[in-house]
Amino acid sequence: MARLLLIVALVGAVFWVYSIVDCALQPATRHRGVSKAAWLVIVIVLPVLGGILWFVVGRARRSAVQARRAPDDDPEFLGRIGTVSDQDERIRRLEEELAQLDAESDDDRFRAERDPGTKPDATPPAPGTEGDDDARGHRGAVG
Structure with missing residues (x-):
């Protein structure tokens, strides 16, 4: 009886790890119901039941996911x-x-x-801004 319980525990642990890895490696487009992170939490927190839920409810079939097409x-x-x-x-x-x-x-x-040959019109600076521009008209620049 102890051997059977040990084998069931080992199979359950392998299934749990496999479902975590499968859920983590699937693209987000193949997760149904909730987000990828939520499925990972479900699978980790509920070891065997979460894995069963992932494979039955959460994992979309490859054929169900529409392939992206070019616009044309x-x-x-x-x-x-x-x-x-x-x-x-x-x-x-x-x-x-x-x-x-x-x-x-x-x-x-x-x-x-x-056009370097043309000169800009001389427009008077706004009040209070005299001396703030350099020779190129850039405010606050030095040299």
């Missing part, structure tokens, strides 16, 4: 991206925004950095 292989994604005219409109708006940004960057202060 996913019909749902392709249906959501819109028509060519929507994309053309989006590109046109982005080009307009870039043109506006370029026009704003043509400010005289920045032109001097791009």
